[in-house]
Amino acid sequence: MTGTNRRLDDRQQAVLKGFRGLGLGLRRNVRSYAHNLHDCDSTSQLTAADSEFAHDDTTENYTLLAEVAEYSDASYDLSGSEESPSSSSSTLGAPQLSYQSPTGLSPEDFEYLHSHALERCTSLKELGQGGFGTVDLVEITLPSGRTIAAARKVIHSPLYGQARYERELKGLMLCAGCPFVVDVFTSRTTEEGTFEFLLEYAPNGTLHDMLKAMEQRRRGKDKLLMPEHRIRYYAACVLQGLLFIHKRGQAHRDVKPGNVLMSASGRPMLADTDSMDSVQVTKRAGTTSYQAPELWRASLQGPGYTADKADMYAFGITLAEMAACPAGGNGKLQQIKDDPASNTPGYVPADLKDLLCGLLAPAAKRLTVEQAMGHRFFVGLDWDNLSDGPLGFAVQLRQGP
Known part of the structure; x- marks a missing residue:
C-alpha cells in the first residue's frame, strides 16, 4: 500500500509539473501578443474586444446616399487663435457620397441606424471633450436586437x-x-444649433495617447519609442489614408498624432476632416506645430501652396514623434524639424532617417505620398493586408490600475 501511494504521488507530481509548464507557456504567449500589439505601456492589459460589439464580416454591407452641399467660398476659424483656412470648390465634380454601415447590418437595421440612432442611442461614457464639444461612447439597440457601439461627436x-x-x-x-x-454612420443638426456625428468607435484611443504612454515607459533612454517594424506598420497605414485622400484631389490639412485614431484591431485611422480641402488652397490650416514652412509664406508671396505636400510635412513630424521625440518634450523635435539630417538621434535607423529627411525637405524636394510609399524603409511590407491590423483580430488596450 505504501508503494502504491508513492507511485500516485509521483504521478501527481508529474501532472503538476506539466500544468506548471503549460501555465508558463501561456503567460509567455500573452506577453508576446501584448508586445506585438503596441509594445508601449507596461500597465496595459490586452483583452478581446467586446463580442456584443463585434461585426459579422460574412454578410452584406449597405450604404445610404446623401446630399451634401459643395464646399462654399466662405472662410472660417479653425479653432480659437489657430489658423483660418478658406474653402474652395471641390475638384471632384459630383462624387457619390454615402454613409457607411457597420458590417453585417440588415437594410432595416441600417435605415434605423441612419434615421434614429443619434436621438435614441444610450451614452455609456465620455471619451473626450474640448472647446468645441464632446465625444462619448454610445450603444444603439437595433430593431433586430443587435447592439452596436459608436462614438457620438x-x-x-x-x-x-x-x-x-x-x-x-x-x-x-x-x-x-x-x-x-474613420467611418461616419450618420449625422444631423439640431434645433438648438448643435452638430452631431455618429462615428466608428476606436477603442484604443489616439496615436498621441500611445506615444505619451511609450515616452513615460522609455524614461529618457536613447532608443526608439517602439520597434522599427511597429513604426513601419503605423506609418504605412497613415500613408494609405493620405493616398486615398490625395488621389481624390483633396488634402487632409491637419495630420498629427491626435488625429490618428486606433481601431479595435490596432489599425490607425485618420480622423477630423473638417480642414479637408482641395490640393490648391491659399489659406493656412491645421495645427501650428505641424505646419510646413511654406504655409507661413503663402500669404506673403506666390499664389499659395500645395496642400498635399503640406500633408507630407505634417506626416514627417508625426513620424519623427513615432520614432524618437513626442511633442512637448525637451526641444529635440524642433531640432529635427530645423535640420533632420544633423539632428535626428543616432539610434534612428538609417533608412528611417533618410525617409524623415525626404518628408521634412523643402516643398520642391519633398516626397509625395507615392514616393514615400516606395521608399526603401518599406521594402518587404505587405501593403495589401495592412487593414487586418497588427495582430489580425480585435483587441483592446486598457489601462491597468
Whole structure:
C-alpha cells in the first residue's frame, strides 16, 4: 500500500509539473501578443474586444446616399487663435457620397441606424471633450436586437458653423469605405444649433495617447519609442489614408498624432476632416506645430501652396514623434524639424532617417505620398493586408490600475 501511494504521488507530481509548464507557456504567449500589439505601456492589459460589439464580416454591407452641399467660398476659424483656412470648390465634380454601415447590418437595421440612432442611442461614457464639444461612447439597440457601439461627436461651439459641418461631413463621406479613415454612420443638426456625428468607435484611443504612454515607459533612454517594424506598420497605414485622400484631389490639412485614431484591431485611422480641402488652397490650416514652412509664406508671396505636400510635412513630424521625440518634450523635435539630417538621434535607423529627411525637405524636394510609399524603409511590407491590423483580430488596450 505504501508503494502504491508513492507511485500516485509521483504521478501527481508529474501532472503538476506539466500544468506548471503549460501555465508558463501561456503567460509567455500573452506577453508576446501584448508586445506585438503596441509594445508601449507596461500597465496595459490586452483583452478581446467586446463580442456584443463585434461585426459579422460574412454578410452584406449597405450604404445610404446623401446630399451634401459643395464646399462654399466662405472662410472660417479653425479653432480659437489657430489658423483660418478658406474653402474652395471641390475638384471632384459630383462624387457619390454615402454613409457607411457597420458590417453585417440588415437594410432595416441600417435605415434605423441612419434615421434614429443619434436621438435614441444610450451614452455609456465620455471619451473626450474640448472647446468645441464632446465625444462619448454610445450603444444603439437595433430593431433586430443587435447592439452596436459608436462614438457620438457633439459640437456646440459658435466657431463651428454650417459650412464647417458640411466640410467635415463631406470629407468623411468622401473617404467612405477606406479602412484608414474613420467611418461616419450618420449625422444631423439640431434645433438648438448643435452638430452631431455618429462615428466608428476606436477603442484604443489616439496615436498621441500611445506615444505619451511609450515616452513615460522609455524614461529618457536613447532608443526608439517602439520597434522599427511597429513604426513601419503605423506609418504605412497613415500613408494609405493620405493616398486615398490625395488621389481624390483633396488634402487632409491637419495630420498629427491626435488625429490618428486606433481601431479595435490596432489599425490607425485618420480622423477630423473638417480642414479637408482641395490640393490648391491659399489659406493656412491645421495645427501650428505641424505646419510646413511654406504655409507661413503663402500669404506673403506666390499664389499659395500645395496642400498635399503640406500633408507630407505634417506626416514627417508625426513620424519623427513615432520614432524618437513626442511633442512637448525637451526641444529635440524642433531640432529635427530645423535640420533632420544633423539632428535626428543616432539610434534612428538609417533608412528611417533618410525617409524623415525626404518628408521634412523643402516643398520642391519633398516626397509625395507615392514616393514615400516606395521608399526603401518599406521594402518587404505587405501593403495589401495592412487593414487586418497588427495582430489580425480585435483587441483592446486598457489601462491597468
